[in-house]
Amino acid sequence: MAGQTVRQIALGAGAAAVVARRWLARRSFSFKDKVVLITGGSRGLGLVMARQALAAGATVVICGRDEDTLERAAQMLEPAGAVFAHRCDITNREDAEALIDRVTDHFGRIDVLINNAGIISVGPIETMTLEDFETALQTHFWGHVYTTLAVLPQMKRRQSGRIVNISSIGGVIGVPHLVPYCASKFALTGFSESLGMELKKDHIYVTTVIPGLMRTGSPPHALFKGQHEAEYAWFTISDSLPGASISAERAARQILSACRRGDPNFVVSLPARFAVAVHGLLPGLSSHILSTVNRLLPSPGDGDRRAKKGHQSTSAWAPSVLTTLTERAAVRNNEVRKE
Numbered sequence: 001m002a003g004q005t006v007r008q009i010a011l012g013a014g015a016a017a018v019v020a021r022r023w024l025a026r027r028s029f030s031f032k033d034k035v036v037l038i039t040g041g042s043r044g045l046g047l048v049m050a051r052q053a054l055a056a057g058a059t060v061v062i063c064g065r066d067e068d069t070l071e072r073a074a075q076m077l078e079p080a081g082a083v084f085a086h087r088c089d090i091t092n093r094e095d096a097e098a099l100i101d102r103v104t105d106h107f108g109r110i111d112v113l114i115n116n117a118g119i120i121s122v123g124p125i126e127t128m129t130l131e132d133f134e135t136a137l138q139t140h141f142w143g144h145v146y147t148t149l150a151v152l153p154q155m156k157r158r159q160s161g162r163i164v165n166i167s168s169i170g171g172v173i174g175v176p177h178l179v180p181y182c183a184s185k186f187a188l189t190g191f192s193e194s195l196g197m198e199l200k201k202d203h204i205y206v207t208t209v210i211p212g213l214m215r216t217g218s219p220p221h222a223l224f225k226g227q228h229e230a231e232y233a234w235f236t237i238s239d240s241l242p243g244a245s246i247s248a249e250r251a252a253r254q255i256l257s258a259c260r261r262g263d264p265n266f267v268v269s270l271p272a273r274f275a276v277a278v279h280g281l282l283p284g285l286s287s288h289i290l291s292t293v294n295r296l297l298p299s300p301g302d303g304d305r306r307a308k309k310g311h312q313s314t315s316a317w318a319p320s321v322l323t324t325l326t327e328r329a330a331v332r333n334n335e336v337r338k339e
Contacts, residue, residue, distance in 0.1 A: 032057035040117030090143035123225030205262035212272025217330030
């Protein structure tokens with residue numbers, strides 16, 4: 001009797017293994033010879049993902065709003081392979097749809113769409129305007145909706161495709177001094193997760209990526225309000241801390257791996273996973289901790305609502321030895337401001 005039970009368990013385990021292998025085989029994916037479009041691909045995380053996708057054998061198309069930045073990005077990527085760069089403002093619906101049409105006409109298809117373009121405004125709520133909210137939503141939500149809806153018909157016809165939406169831990173947990181950013185990222189997270197549930201039947205896998213702090217080198221291009229020098233200092237130092245933040249290279253590898261697997265959700269970095277878990281289990285505690293953190297952040301000062309870029313907000317604290325890792329990342333990832 002015991003022997004029969006053991007045989008039944010073994011047969012069940014074997015059958016489960018066969019089913020699992022077949023399931024994984026259906027979802028298996030290689031970037032080799034695939035056409036990959038990355039919005040916001042001219043610098044930061046987008047540039048690093050482009051570099052790694054090229055190394056994996058993909059044909060890569062990057063887009064961005066600034067021609068000079070795109071040209072530098074193409075030159076930086078040239079050693080890894082041929083990259084195609086297009087100027088595009090994804091917040092403009094016609095621009096975004098034309099981008100999808102141009103890439104499809106040239107290559108015949110788009111296999112992977114990585115929605116990575118983003119902006120960030122940092123400061124107390126007293127310094128934020130309606131325009132800050134509108135701009136954030138136009139970029140992180142509507143821009144991603146435009147490109148996604150434009151690429152979906154061809155993916156549905158082929159019954160194949162991958163879409164990666166780069167949201168943020170700020171799209172799962174509200175963060176003080178980042179209210180417009182978080183509002184727009186929450187919208188993106190909801191769109192991406194719901195979309196993924198609907199598209200699985202068409203063999204289109206949508207991955208919602210939740211990064212924590214990353215050393216992309218982007219703070220010089222972020223916008224800061226209120227006491228902008230103090231805001232830039234805390235933001236850049238936080239972005240630079242080893243252990244708390246992850247390099248853009250490691251983050252990109254993990255994101256592309258999640259795309260290969262067809263993961264519906266992927267949280268980048270252990271600190272971010274811990275924060276998301278605590279917030280999910282103990283939202284009251286999480287809110288209390290972040291409210292306490294908010295008390296330590298800069299006050300609105302004179303309430304100046306004019307935005308200053310990071311490179312206009314430097315001080316003795318940033319750049320400094322505390323922001324060294326971010327400064328190095330800025331050089332590698334085309335984030336250094338050119339005069």
